Amino acid sequence: MNAAQEAARALGRQIRILNASNEADIDKAFAILTETKVDGLVIGADAFFIVRRDQLVALAAREAVPAIYPFREFAAAGGLTSHGASLPDQYRQVGNYTGKILQGAKPNELPVLHPTKYELVINLATTRILGLQLPPTFLT
Numbered sequence: 236m237n238a239a240q241e242a243a244r245a246l247g248r249q250i251r252i253l254n255a256s257n258e259a260d261i262d263k264a265f266a267i268l269t270e271t272k273v274d275g276l277v278i279g280a281d282a283f284f285i286v287r288r289d290q291l292v293a294l295a296a297r298e299a300v301p302a303i304y305p306f307r308e309f310a311a312a313g314g315l316t317s318h319g320a321s322l323p324d325q326y327r328q329v330g331n332y333t334g335k336i337l338q339g340a341k342p343n344e345l346p347v348l349h350p351t352k353y354e355l356v357i358n359l360a361t362t363r364i365l366g367l368q369l370p371p372t373f374l375t
Contacts, residue, residue, distance in 0.1 A: 239277075261287065265294045273300060280305035280319055288312050301365055310356040315365065320350030 236252055243250040251271070253264040268276060278284050278291055285306065292314045295302040304310065305319040328348055336342055362369060 256283065258287070258290070261290065261294070265298060265300075268300055269298050276300050276302040278302060278304045278309070288314075296361070296364070299365060301367065307354050307356045310358045310361075313358065313361060315358055315361045315367075317354070317356045319353065321352040321354050324352040325350060 240250050240252075251267075251273070253267060255261045255264050276295060284291060285308070288304075288309050289312055291302075291304075292309060292312045295315070296313060301315050304314045304317040306322050307317050307319075308322065310317040332342075332345060332348075335345060357369070359369075
């Protein structure tokens with residue numbers, strides 16, 4: 236969050252960070268977003284948000300707030316765009332680790348893995364609903 240705030244300051248922009256840890260917090264956050272007329276929304280990569288994917292996408296659509304999400308599943312559910320690690324790829328890595336451990340490998344001796352496959356997904360139907368136009372070169 237600090238890095239994002241520093242980058243925004245360097246560009247002469249302002250970022251407002253809203254936290255949510257329950258459903259009521261999500262509703263409050265969207266009320267604040269509507270009240271302050273934000274230009275966009277970034278949803279963090281957190282299990283709390285993944286489970287509430289449909290709620291977040293629906294609220295962003297209702298308030299016509301362009302939003303970027305952490306995983307392709309959000310864009311598939313109607314969100315504008317997503318950029319992040321591939322969840323199926325991460326699940327595959329977990330399965331590989333589990334197999335190694337079940338075959339006798341010691342967990343503390345296994346290397347720490349980082350995602351290697353990232354995806355950018357843009358929901359073109361949502362861009363039209365929000366009245367956004369993407370340059371042809373971007374679509375290519």
